[in-house]
Amino acid sequence: MPSNKTVVAAAMLAAVAGAVASLYVQPTVAYKLAGTELGQRALGHLLAAKAPAPPAGLKIAERGGIVPAMTLHTLDGLPAEVPQAWAGTPTLVNLWASWCAPCLKEMPDLQAFSAQHATTGVQVVGIALDDVASARTLLTRLGVTYxxxxxxxxxxxxxxxxxxPAGVLPYSVLVAADGRVLKTHIGPFANQAAIANWVQPWETRGLR
Structure with missing residues (x-):
């Protein structure tokens, strides 16, 4: 028979999952829940269940696992081998697109966070799921330098x-210095403080 703690935890997760599902009918409620770690996990499970299955054999990052090797490109067309490109440096990876209004709204906060942690903390790296011209235009307009x-x-x-797999943007991943996935965040951060609070528990442990 499961313990009382197990029953309560399961009930809480089910309640959160149900509330997160209200994203389709009550966006405000779901948005608030998405700001919590429990809500993020429930939202992740919900969206993954609704998402199409990834192509067979494609390696997918998992919490606690190393980011799968992939080759991306800089805005200048140079190859960047991930996660080797981030080796030795804790990294907040933010995926976005030029057509994604919430992405553009949070980018000034990511820029401010990046400037504050430029020399001692977590680096910010964006990945635009977009074409180079559109990405470059938006980054210039918003003054993004990370x-x-x-x-x-x-x-x-x-x-x-x-x-x-559901392709929700923006989407952020906190990657440790050794390439491990520590946590993920679906949707936009409310402000710079929310970004710092999301990173801070791991930052104080050195993200190693």
Whole structure:
């Protein structure tokens, strides 16, 4: 017979999952729940269940596992081998697209976070699931200076490989210095403080 703690935990997860499902009928409720770790996990399970299955053999990032090797490109067309490109540096990876309004809204907060942690903390790297011209235009307009890579959107794009088969944007992944996935965040951060709070528990442990 399961313990009382197990029953309560299961009930809480079921309740959160049900509430997160209200994203389709009560966006405000779902948005608030998505700001919690429990809500994020429930939302992830819900979206993964509704998402199409990834192509057979495609390696997908899992929490606690190493980011699958992939080759992306800089805005100048140079290849970037991931996760080797981030080796030794804790990284907040943010996936976005030029047509995604919530992505563009949170990018100034990511820029501010990046500037604050430029020398001692977590680096920010964007991955635009877009074409180079559109990505470059938006980054220039928003004054974003942290590194950005590009990858054409599709069933095997970087978002899918980083654990987002449903393709919801924005989508962020916190990667440790050794390439392990620590946590993920579906949807936009509310503000710079929300970004710092999401990273902070891991940052104080050195993200190693």
């Amino acid at each position: 590194p950005n890579l590009v990858d054409p959107p599709g069933p095997t794009d970087a978002g899918v490989r980083l654990g987002n």
